[in-house]
Amino acid sequence: MQKEIETFLEVSHPTTNGIIKRLEEKQLVKTEMTIKNGRMSKNVAITEKGIELCTKNDADKNLLENKFGEWLSEDGKNTLRELLLKIYENLESKK
The missing domain is CATH 1.10.287 (Helix Hairpins)
Incomplete structure (x- = not known):
C-alpha cells in the first residue's frame, strides 16, 4: 500500500505520489485502487521490468x-x- 511506502521512506503523501507516478510511467511498478474498510487505498506492485x-x-x-x-x-x-x-x-x- 502507498501509505506503507510513505512511512518506510519517511516522505509526504505528495512526494510518494510523484515517485510512484514516475515509476509507473517507466513501467517499473503498477498500481491498483481498492476499497478497504470503506476507504480508497492504492496498492503498488513491482512489475517484471x-x-x-x-x-x-x-x-x-x-x-x-x-x-x-x-x-x-x-x-x-x-x-x-x-x-x-x-x-x-x-x-x-x-x-
Missing part, C-alpha cells in the same frame, strides 16, 4: 563491492566501514 532492473542493480552493486575489495587493503576496508558508519549515524541523528 522492475524486478529485472533490481536484479541488474544488485549485480552491479556486487561487482562494485568486489572491485573495492581488490582496491583496498583490509585496513582500508575497515577505515571505509568506520567512516560510512559515522556518516550513517550522523544522518540518523538528524532525523
Whole structure:
C-alpha cells in the first residue's frame, strides 16, 4: 500500500505520489485502487521490468563491492566501514 511506502521512506503523501507516478510511467511498478474498510487505498506492485532492473542493480552493486575489495587493503576496508558508519549515524541523528 502507498501509505506503507510513505512511512518506510519517511516522505509526504505528495512526494510518494510523484515517485510512484514516475515509476509507473517507466513501467517499473503498477498500481491498483481498492476499497478497504470503506476507504480508497492504492496498492503498488513491482512489475517484471522492475524486478529485472533490481536484479541488474544488485549485480552491479556486487561487482562494485568486489572491485573495492581488490582496491583496498583490509585496513582500508575497515577505515571505509568506520567512516560510512559515522556518516550513517550522523544522518540518523538528524532525523
